[in-house]
Amino acid sequence: MSELDDWTHGQRRLLGQRCDEGHAWYLPRPRCPRCGSAASPFEPIGTGTIFAQTTIHRRGDGGASSIGITLVDLDEGIRVMAQCAPGTSIGSRVVVSIVQDADTAQLFPYCEVIPA
Amino acid sequence: MRDSLIRNNPSAVVTGVGLTPFSRNAGRSALELQGEAALQALDDAGIRARDVDTVIAGYATTVNHIMPGNLLAEYLGATPERAFGMNVGGATGLAMVAEAARLVWSGSADTVLVVGGENRASGQSRDAAIATLAQVGHATHEVALGANIPAYYALLASEYLHRYSLKREDLAPLAVQMREHARTHPGAQFHKSITVDDVLNAPLIAEPLGLLDCCPISDGSAAFVLSRRSEGTRSVEITGIGETNLHQHVSEADFSSVGARQSAEQALNQAGAVVTDIDIFGIYDSFTITLAILLEEIGIAQPGTAGGMARDGAFAATGKYPLNLHGGLLSYGHPGVAGGMAHMAELVIQIRGEAGSRQLVERPRRGFLHADGGVLSAHVSIVLDGGAYATPSTAEGLK
Numbered sequence: 001m002s003e004l005d006d007w008t009h010g011q012r013r014l015l016g017q018r019c020d021e022g023h024a025w026y027l028p029r030p031r032c033p034r035c036g037s038a039a040s041p042f043e044p045i046g047t048g049t050i051f052a053q054t055t056i057h058r059r060g061d062g063g064a065s066s067i068g069i070t071l072v073d074l075d076e077g078i079r080v081m082a083q084c085a086p087g088t089s090i091g092s093r094v095v096v097s098i099v100q101d102a103d104t105a106q107l108f109p110y111c112e113v114i115p116a
Numbered sequence: 117m118r119d120s121l122i123r124n125n126p127s128a129v130v131t132g133v134g135l136t137p138f139s140r141n142a143g144r145s146a147l148e149l150q151g152e153a154a155l156q157a158l159d160d161a162g163i164r165a166r167d168v169d170t171v172i173a174g175y176a177t178t179v180n181h182i183m184p185g186n187l188l189a190e191y192l193g194a195t196p197e198r199a200f201g202m203n204v205g206g207a208t209g210l211a212m213v214a215e216a217a218r219l220v221w222s223g224s225a226d227t228v229l230v231v232g233g234e235n236r237a238s239g240q241s242r243d244a245a246i247a248t249l250a251q252v253g254h255a256t257h258e259v260a261l262g263a264n265i266p267a268y269y270a271l272l273a274s275e276y277l278h279r280y281s282l283k284r285e286d287l288a289p290l291a292v293q294m295r296e297h298a299r300t301h302p303g304a305q306f307h308k309s310i311t312v313d314d315v316l317n318a319p320l321i322a323e324p325l326g327l328l329d330c331c332p333i334s335d336g337s338a339a340f341v342l343s344r345r346s347e348g349t350r351s352v353e354i355t356g357i358g359e360t361n362l363h364q365h366v367s368e369a370d371f372s373s374v375g376a377r378q379s380a381e382q383a384l385n386q387a388g389a390v391v392t393d394i395d396i397f398g399i400y401d402s403f404t405i406t407l408a409i410l411l412e413e414i415g416i417a418q419p420g421t422a423g424g425m426a427r428d429g430a431f432a433a434t435g436k437y438p439l440n441l442h443g444g445l446l447s448y449g450h451p452g453v454a455g456g457m458a459h460m461a462e463l464v465i466q467i468r469g470e471a472g473s474r475q476l477v478e479r480p481r482r483g484f485l486h487a488d489g490g491v492l493s494a495h496v497s498i499v500l501d502g503g504a505y506a507t508p509s510t511a512e513g514l515k
């Protein structure tokens with residue numbers, strides 16, 4: 001298994017971490033970055049709000065393509081980088097889930113706008 | 117502020133400057149480029165390589181050597197007491213100067229050579245360079261999504277424009293001003309004037325950033341000699357340094373306070389100065405948004421107004437805050453470590469009064485420098501002081 005698909009441990013689940021003091025964070029660590037107490041994993045529901053968003057434009061030999069990249073503030077208080085549809089607006093309510101790239105088998109977070 | 121305990125006894129003075137032209141293809145290896153800037157700086161200081169007791173070299177992505185300081189020292193004919201490399205992304209140049217100043221202040225070093233340079237543009241494919249740089253992102257949680265450096269900064273830009281209800285044209289004047297500065301510098305990578313419309317009509321790279329919001333990838337090198345002596349009208353003293361590191365990844369960044377303010381305050385406090393005491397500025401400008409956020413956190417611009425100030429000429433040579441008069445990363449170019457050092461080279465040259473046609477009419481005395489590495493992750497600020505110029509030149513005696 002490559003390093004790239006290791007972080008979900010092969011499971012299609014979004015993972016955060018938190019400590020007994022109520023701090024929560026996203027990027028995996030051995031201890032709480034704020035208070036240093038023990039870290040335990042949890043599965044966020046996935047609902048959140050778009051905090052920042054960009055659409056990357058690529059022009060290569062294979063033609064032009066674009067992907068959306070966003071930072072989503074999940075309702076549990078952690079910020080997650082995810083792919084999104086190009087042009088998704090800041091402030092949109094979204095749900096983040098784990099999807100798999102058809103070509104590379106890579107698992108990664110993807111967010112979709114929750115219809116109003 | 118901790119450094120103030122040991123500062124000034126002895127002082128740390130920039131006595132030599134080297135800067136090559138930046139270009140798409142210098143036709144030389146990283147080591148050759150480093151050697152060229154290093155020899156310029158040594159000649160400028162009036163010393164030989166074997167007079168140096170410390171060599172500090174920045175990383176080069178095209179070399180990836182495990183002993184860059186030693187490699188360069190041997191190439192130059194230096195036999196220093198200590199030689200080492202440093203990796204702090206775009207902040208490496210100023211971080212090396214800060215370490216050099218501390219070594220001099222502490223009495224551990226008398227003469228330090230600081231060098232950064234590489235053939236970043238010509239020594240590898242564009243895709244390879246972008247992939248290498250993307251690694252400042254998180255390998256599994258950011259890079260794996262297809263994100264890259266422009267995307268990380270574009271995320272900052274999207275939130276910035278949203279927060280202040282601004283548009284792309286409100287950042288564009290920063291790129292226009294940098295190009296205007298570069299136009300008359302023979303060493304700059306770009307000389308053709310651009311307009312706000314040119315910036316807006318350039319191909320989009322990562323929205324809201326277009327091609328002209330982004331610095332180029334360049335070949336080039338820069339070097340300094342720092343010495344433990346302070347006489348002479350060509351001597352420029354380092355009077356303040358500040359450093360702050362609050363995050364590595366953009367996913368973890370506090371967008372409202374990335375660390376530039378603390379770093380700048382520390383450097384200014386140590387120098388006993390405030391922003392309005394500064395005559396000339398050199399601020400890292402990897403992207404228009406980088407420059408906007410840094411100018412605002414440091415306190416040079418009010419929140420949301422950096423682009424508007426550029427539009428109004430505040431950062432022109434005749435403006436209130438002369439900024440990046442060599443053209444900055446956006447237009448002088450960006451070969452990595454040397455990119456952030458070019459800002460310092462310009463400040464030292466201006467403070468000495470040796471900038472020729474670019475020379476500020478009123479010779480500046482105090483300069484402020486700031487660089488960031490990663491995604492506004494590592495911050496280094498430096499205050500330079502040319503003194504009162506009353507001292508007669510003793511340059512000959514220094515040699």
Ligand SMILES: [Zn+2]
Nearest residue numbers: 019023032035
């Ligand atoms: Zn905690």
